[in-house]
Amino acid sequence: MEITFALLLWGVRIAFLLLLYLFLIRAFRALHRSLDEEKSAVSARSTGLATLVVTTSHRGGPRVGERMPLRAVSGIGRDAGNDVVLNDEAASAKHAVVSFADGEWWVEDAGSTNGTLVNGSRIWDKERLHYGDEVQVGRIALRLERVQ
């Protein structure tokens, strides 16, 4: 009786450590899996067709030098649903649309309150956008650049 009890105790002691390690392995496996997902999400995000680089910003806005990848059609605005989200009160929820068509980049105002500027002048129609051109949305200026 005494001996079986002692043996049983040791059995459960070993089981405790084993279970602890099994939990740990599951936890690290879940951690690893989500890292993989994150990696593919990051690479999908960073290999855009071109990038918009922040050249002027303000407190609370994006950092100067931050690169925002562009897709074939990218919405710019304050709304979280945009491809390029700008935290700026002067920007409209859906401010402008940058698109790639016929081998060229184009920008069009999406009916914003404060308008969209290309190289300092307000646009009223769909405008050609060259690499190096600066688009201003609210108080934030973005320069179109090739992907590195």
Add this chain to the structure above:
Amino acid sequence: MIRLRPVARLAELRLLVWVAAFSLAGYAVVVAAAAGKFSWAQLLVPVIVLGLFAALHAFLVAVGFRGDQLLLPLALGLTGLGFVLVERLAPNLLIKQLSWLVLASGAFVAVILIPRDLSALARYKYTWALLGMALLVSPLLPVVGREINGARIWVGITGVMQFEPWELVKLALVVFFAAYLDEYREILSAPPRRFGPIPLPPLPYLLPIVLMWVVAMLVMVFEKDLGATLLFFGIFLAMLYLATGEPFYTVIGLLLLVAGGVVAYHVFGHVAARVDVWLAPFASDLRFDTGYQLTQGLFSLGNAGLFGAGLGNGMPERIPVVWSDFVFDAFTEEVGFAGALALLALYLAFVYRGMLVALRAPTTFLQLLAGGLSFIIAFQTLVIVGGNAKLIPLTGITLPFVAYGGSSLVTNFILCGLLLRVSDITARVRG
């Protein structure tokens, strides 16, 4: 009224099953070894604890919470180990710890439900700073302030309830720092002038750094709490670095801290005593005096070996106040290096996950908030495990989630809830 939109949280549920398994096994061994026999009735407390864990999971499912599924099982796994250790080291405190767990769970639920918009916390940043400061100095007040074991860090009514306000101060400070640094990050990280590699931001912006240092030093002097000082200043420096990416501030901060420490060592007896014990706990005049706790802890660690003495089979009760100060040594003595490694790996996973939540968060404020909260857990673990192993001077910081202590348990559950909230916002923004 909360609308119920249940979502499946299967990954969380699966991990919680493992938590239940090892918690029950550990608890069963501990009670059976102590009583010399086993009956199912002895498992009442852990079953209540696990029921509470299940209720928390069910609550997240019911409200349609979409945040992280790994942080909660890790936190509850550590809490489960904590209950095994409280039963092992201080069974008379078990019911008290259980009631604290109920309170902590309530706080967790509250954090998940309110505030509706987490970013609103940033709007009241100076309120948090003031609240933090008020809590920080509250133990110094007459009547409610209490000095226990040489540290004046408690408030409460003797015999009824005592609380370490410092624990909640940590959270208030992280919220404040996150909001403050979010606003002034630009000017601190890209100052208009530089002197070689040294950034020279306008003087008013440096003032808070100096102010923080002064407050940290005051805490060390008047509350005699080295751990709080370290943690306080550590959180601040880490978040400053997170926000600015400027190593110079960290270097300056560390130099200030070391300078303050050296001065304090020569001026204040309680600081000198801690350091002397750390340097030579076996010295003939300290071994059975102020060094007793640490040397007993070191014997525990030294006898651990690879697999330890077996749960319930060691002699951790020979360490004074083992249930709150030396749980790491006690745990290691009984489950050995293998168990200690698993425990530290749990913290590693929690902090890693927390930092990941920070990286993914949509706004700078939320990033800094999650980063700061994760850092608290990392830093506390480092400081207390380092203290128990005589790597650094011993401080009164608790081992998060595991050590006995109500204030710490409540705070850590709130912390976990806030991290989950940040990850929930991220999940909703990303769609």
